[in-house]
Amino acid sequence: MTLASLQSQPGVAAEVPAETTGFVFNHTMLRVKDSAASLDFYTRVLGFRLIDQRDFAEAQFSLYFLALLPAGTVIPEGDDARRVWMAGIPGVLELTHNHGTETQHGPVYHDGNSDPRGFGHICVSVPDIQAACKRFDALDVPYQKRLEDGRMKHLAFIKDPDGYWVEIISNTPIA
């Protein structure tokens, strides 16, 4: 579909409102059972950096903010500067940990892909999807859909420690 025809689909605004200049789709929030397990998965398996953490001792929850940053990105050291910087970039992942859920047996949260449905997945794009999936195999990452499963051979879905689906696609032209 051409770019021009996309702009005339039912519901699409004729113009980008001037009042939305500077708006940024900053983050997506998911609740997680065990913050250490999730931080391990998102940093060690997928390469996210932990860029902010906020602990609410009285209300018994913590927020973890992560981002997949281009190599060489300089993260501001100071808390205030880092928080303003973080609010201005897209692609932040916020994980909410309600203290104590990590000791419960079995899954605590709903992945959104069985009833009642809603949220579907997050997606990480990679330069070499074959190499990425081989590495996930070597790291024993569980899959929802392997590259070779089904009709769509150019994408995979892995699962994070809570069972949330993480789609893996290529961000380079596939030969």
Place this chain on the structure above:
Amino acid sequence: MTLASLQSQPGVAAEVPAETTGFVFNHTMLRVKDSAASLDFYTRVLGFRLIDQRDFAEAQFSLYFLALLPAGTVIPEGDDARRVWMAGIPGVLELTHNHGTETQHGPVYHDGNSDPRGFGHICVSVPDIQAACKRFDALDVPYQKRLEDGRMKHLAFIKDPDGYWVEIISNTPIA
């Protein structure tokens, strides 16, 4: 919390794995009842652009990909070039519309914030949060939490047509 201490939280990998170079947190997928209503909300109220659409007639669903782009961003015209470009940027929102849900009465999807919980919200950051919220008022956008509600006076939550929460925060220092 200092940047250095964040890197030693339980679970955080000691180093960003070299194999994740070029990984991008590309998108978040939400199912929507009525694509026209959602495209109207995300483009007219929040300033997203529709940058790709994929219709699966046989399987009776369509995918809409939107992004909040910095002013002046040049979107590639050609489908192939646009799709590679789109896969390489963070902050894309994918909306899945299962054909026919728009004729059902009442809500079709679950927002994740009542049992069974999981997904929480997406967040759009804005340069002038007071002006943004005044405009949402003028546009009769429903709120989950107004700026002045509760203890957190520096953030709001509006609701999209399916009831998904959209947090609104400032991406500039608040005076």
